[in-house]
Amino acid sequence: MIVAIDARRINGEARFEAYASGGRKPTGRDAVAWAREAEQCGAGEILLTSMDRDGTGAGFDCDLTRAIAEALHIPVIASGGGGDTQSFVNVFQRGRADAALAASIFHFGLHSLAILKQELQGAGIPVRWPC
Numbered sequence: 001m002i003v004a005i006d007a008r009r010i011n012g013e014a015r016f017e018a019y020a021s022g023g024r025k026p027t028g029r030d031a032v033a034w035a036r037e038a039e040q041c042g043a044g045e046i047l048l049t050s051m052d053r054d055g056t057g058a059g060f061d062c063d064l065t066r067a068i069a070e071a072l073h074i075p076v077i078a079s080g081g082g083g084d085t086q087s088f089v090n091v092f093q094r095g096r097a098d099a100a101l102a103a104s105i106f107h108f109g110l111h112s113l114a115i116l117k118q119e120l121q122g123a124g125i126p127v128r129w130p131c
Contacts, residue, residue: 001042001043001044001045002043002044002045002046002047002077003035003038003043003045003046003047004046004047004048004049005018005031005034005035005038005046005047005048005049005068006018006019006020006022006023006049006051007019007031007048007049007050007051007064008023008026008050008051008052009052009061009064014063014067015030016030016031016032016064016067017029017030017031018030018031018034019051023049023051023054031064031067031068032067032068032071035048035068035071035072036071036072039072039073039074043074044074044075045074045075045076045077045098046068046072046074046075046076046077047077047079047101048064048065048068048076048077048078048079049079049080049101050064050065050078050079050080050081051080052080053080053081054079054080054081055080055104056080056081056083057081057082057083057084057087057104057105058081058083059081059082059083059084059086059087059090059091060078060079060080060081060082060087060088060090060091060095060097060100061080061081061095062090062091062094062095063095064095065078065091065095065096065097066094066095066096069095069096069097069098070096075098075099076096076097076098076099077097077098077099077100077101078091078095078097078099078100078101079100079101080101082100082101082102082103082104082105083104083105084105084111085111085115085116085119085120086119088100088102088116088119088120089119089120089123089125092120092123092125093123093125102116117129
């Protein structure tokens with residue numbers, strides 16, 4: 001079971017709130033605490049979307065991703081903000097993500113999967129089915 005968590009920064013700080021309804025409705029719940037609870041209830045992975053970065057191409061929120069990844073014992077999939085290959089390198093290295101969701105960079109033809117995998121391999125990040 002993968003639990004999806006949409007989160008936003010609280011007042012620009014390194015604290016994060018979980019959101020509902022596609023990231024539109026604040027829940028008042030701390031995103032890290034919610035992720036821990038999901039893990040305790042049997043989640044096998046977390047799909048974590050930074051609503052502050054989603055669709056921006058400005059890079060993943062590595063602070064958010066790292067906060068969740070370091071609090072859990074299950075894999076974290078980063079989502080929201082991957083705009084170039086360096087964004088992916090950063091979220092694996094600095095954000096400690098186990099996987100990262102790529103959408104816009106492929107939808108809009110910004111990069112190919114082969115190029116992304118080559119960049120990740122070059123940075124020492126393991127990839128499945130290397131190109």
